[in-house]
Amino acid sequence: MKFLTDEKLTIVGAAGMIGSNMAQTALMMKLTPNICLYDPFAPALEGVAEEMFHCGFDDVNITYTSDIKEAFSGAAYIVSSGGAARKAGMTREDLLKGNAEIAAQFGKDIRQYCPDVKHVVVVFNPADITGLITLLYSGLKPTQVSTLAALDSTRLRSELCKYLKLPTSKIENCRTYGGHGEQMAVFASTTKIEGEPLTQWIESGKIPGADWVDIKLRVVQGGKNIIDLRGRSSFQSPSYLSIEMIAAAMGGAPFLWPAGVYVSDGKFNHIMMAMETVINKEGVHYKMPEGTEQEATDLEKSYEHLCKLRDEVIEMGVIPATDKWNTLNPHIK
Amino acid sequence: MKFLTDEKLTIVGAAGMIGSNMAQTALMMKLTPNICLYDPFAPALEGVAEEMFHCGFDDVNITYTSDIKEAFSGAAYIVSSGGAARKAGMTREDLLKGNAEIAAQFGKDIRQYCPDVKHVVVVFNPADITGLITLLYSGLKPTQVSTLAALDSTRLRSELCKYLKLPTSKIENCRTYGGHGEQMAVFASTTKIEGEPLTQWIESGKIPGADWVDIKLRVVQGGKNIIDLRGRSSFQSPSYLSIEMIAAAMGGAPFLWPAGVYVSDGKFNHIMMAMETVINKEGVHYKMPEGTEQEATDLEKSYEHLCKLRDEVIEMGVIPATDKWNTLNPHIK
Numbered sequence: 001m002k003f004l005t006d007e008k009l010t011i012v013g014a015a016g017m018i019g020s021n022m023a024q025t026a027l028m029m030k031l032t033p034n035i036c037l038y039d040p041f042a043p044a045l046e047g048v049a050e051e052m053f054h055c056g057f058d059d060v061n062i063t064y065t066s067d068i069k070e071a072f073s074g075a076a077y078i079v080s081s082g083g084a085a086r087k088a089g090m091t092r093e094d095l096l097k098g099n100a101e102i103a104a105q106f107g108k109d110i111r112q113y114c115p116d117v118k119h120v121v122v123v124f125n126p127a128d129i130t131g132l133i134t135l136l137y138s139g140l141k142p143t144q145v146s147t148l149a150a151l152d153s154t155r156l157r158s159e160l161c162k163y164l165k166l167p168t169s170k171i172e173n174c175r176t177y178g179g180h181g182e183q184m185a186v187f188a189s190t191t192k193i194e195g196e197p198l199t200q201w202i203e204s205g206k207i208p209g210a211d212w213v214d215i216k217l218r219v220v221q222g223g224k225n226i227i228d229l230r231g232r233s234s235f236q237s238p239s240y241l242s243i244e245m246i247a248a249a250m251g252g253a254p255f256l257w258p259a260g261v262y263v264s265d266g267k268f269n270h271i272m273m274a275m276e277t278v279i280n281k282e283g284v285h286y287k288m289p290e291g292t293e294q295e296a297t298d299l300e301k302s303y304e305h306l307c308k309l310r311d312e313v314i315e316m317g318v319i320p321a322t323d324k325w326n327t328l329n330p331h332i333k
Numbered sequence: 334m335k336f337l338t339d340e341k342l343t344i345v346g347a348a349g350m351i352g353s354n355m356a357q358t359a360l361m362m363k364l365t366p367n368i369c370l371y372d373p374f375a376p377a378l379e380g381v382a383e384e385m386f387h388c389g390f391d392d393v394n395i396t397y398t399s400d401i402k403e404a405f406s407g408a409a410y411i412v413s414s415g416g417a418a419r420k421a422g423m424t425r426e427d428l429l430k431g432n433a434e435i436a437a438q439f440g441k442d443i444r445q446y447c448p449d450v451k452h453v454v455v456v457f458n459p460a461d462i463t464g465l466i467t468l469l470y471s472g473l474k475p476t477q478v479s480t481l482a483a484l485d486s487t488r489l490r491s492e493l494c495k496y497l498k499l500p501t502s503k504i505e506n507c508r509t510y511g512g513h514g515e516q517m518a519v520f521a522s523t524t525k526i527e528g529e530p531l532t533q534w535i536e537s538g539k540i541p542g543a544d545w546v547d548i549k550l551r552v553v554q555g556g557k558n559i560i561d562l563r564g565r566s567s568f569q570s571p572s573y574l575s576i577e578m579i580a581a582a583m584g585g586a587p588f589l590w591p592a593g594v595y596v597s598d599g600k601f602n603h604i605m606m607a608m609e610t611v612i613n614k615e616g617v618h619y620k621m622p623e624g625t626e627q628e629a630t631d632l633e634k635s636y637e638h639l640c641k642l643r644d645e646v647i648e649m650g651v652i653p654a655t656d657k658w659n660t661l662n663p664h665i666k
Binding site for chain 1: 358362380383384385386388389394488491494495500502558559562564569574590
């Protein structure tokens with residue numbers, strides 16, 4: 001089995017639980033033999049590199065460094081989980097301030113050390129915002145930065161499978177768009193269960209309204225639930241999905257879930273949010289989700305919530321007002 | 334891409350770091366769509382199962398249970414990391430007592446609930462001893478139980494790569510046999526570096542004697558080093574390698590490293606130890622390692638050390654004296 005590419009993939013935050021899992025996942029998927037692990041926490045980073053060496057992967061060149069210049073020079077692909085992790089009791093929004101600053105520096109580092117990078121996947125929360133900030137400061141094109149947004153959709157499928165006791169193959173195209181968690185927009189009309197739209201299952205009462213509310217709540221609380229059960233933030237699923245995203249950007253298997261992407265189309269402006277996307281060698285491209293009137297309204301609400309978060313970051317001074325974005329990154333209109 | 338088999342694989346200790354990584358690794362490798370996660374710690378186990386659901390793997394049937402009967406019924410393959418983890422400051426031997434009891438129960442549970450299991454890989458430390466105890470109580474044939482023993486060999490390759498600044502492809506066939514860690518027997522004569530035996534590199538002084546002592550020390554302390562660096566026991570490399578082992582037992586890619594196997598051939602008797610092995614659908618088979626006189630002596634010492642550990646377990650009353658083993662498991666001569 002050959003590698004997808006031989007270009008350099010840099011994993012940011014590789015000393016952490018998500019980053020170290022991304023390293024193993026990328027090596028197992030044979031994305032590229034050239035993997036660079038970066039983390040400011042040098043001892044734990046070395047520990048992760050040692051683990052990868054001890055796996056005995058053949059024909060790979062695994063390097064690790066706490067020097068950002070070395071990590072980013074020549075990188076064609078970057079996946080970053082290099083933010084602070086969500087702890088028990090924290091909302092994603094609590095993380096906003098610290099991670100916004102980290103994202104700004106991340107973008108600046110890309111611009112300085114690897115302006116020719118092809119694609120960047122941003123995983124650290126709130127990913128819609130950190131991805132947006134990364135895009136602004138990196139100077140990359142909007143098609144070159146995507147954010148992990150699939151977990152709400154995979155959680156929706158999982159909750160429906162559990163509730164209906166059906167295998168995943170019977171439940172197609174689960175989709176949530178917009179923001180994450182509390183503010184996501186569930187597009188039930190896109191989901192087909194045994195060929196029939198989920199909206200019909202709900203309207204006909206085959207899934208009673210109260211149960212559907214409950215299912216949505218469990219989706220929203222999917223991350224919190226893992227913290228409660230396992231005593232740690234989810235790390236395996238975000239790692240796996242984000243590596244699937246970068247694999248698609250390398251020309252590998254299509255990524256089958258929504259991704260966060262920069263949107264500024266008149267209806268939704270100056271925002272990064274989960275949309276219906278295709279990720280391939282040309283980057284991330286989106287189309288506007290199609291749904292019911294209610295779903296469209298939910299998406300607008302979700303967008304407005306993201307705008308508030310974005311505006312908080314503008315007020316903090318981490319990013320300039322939207323009318324100055326073009327000066328910061330000429331690819332942003 | 335198809336699955337290697339559709340038979341049931343049970344992962345024991347799935348709530349832990351090794352077990353949860355094994356689950357993800359097995360799913361990514363597409364070993365089988367039927368994976369059962371078992372752990373007595375129900376909440377964390379559910380958390381791991383949720384993580385796997387949220388990865389969005391298609392066409393898989395992931396179940397989880399804290400009921401051993403449900404976990405083992407119908408299992409064709411089992412990988413167990415279901416022991417206590419090594420903590421900082423502990424030697425593998427400190428774990429002996431607790432894990433010996435766990436292994437005895439594990440073997441009894443196999444005999445009771447899945448006597449038709451095809452292959453069992455034992456990962457928890459000290460794996461040579463826990464594997465041996467599992468074999469005795471399970472009633473399985475010696476070819477049906479193997480133990481993780483590859484890490485010393487992969488660590489040797491890694492240390493040589495780092496020391497010589499060579500890629501893995503230039504360093505072939507790194508081999509340690511017998512016990513683990515302090516008591517392993519390094520077979521330098523089997524290793525070829527750029528085509529030349531490692532023994533010649535040492536004898537000619539290309540690797541000075543003191544440096545070789547240092548390399549071996551780093552191999553022995555490879556696990557401890559990860560605890561020191563990362564603040565936790567290694568989990569990614571043991572998971573990955575043990576799943577590679579069970580994949581080979583399912584008829585997948587050959588496993589390229591030594592494995593622990595039951596040996597009782599006149600020279601070495603009533604023992605489980607790392608040998609040169611082949612793992613395939615017929616189980617694990619070994620041949621006696623060939624090396625220099627010194628290496629043979631080292632292997633004997635390693636064997637003797639394992640015999641002492643085994644005899645400690647006999648004295649504890651966890652397993653009977655060797656002359657009674659045939660009564661416990663008629664496949665043991």
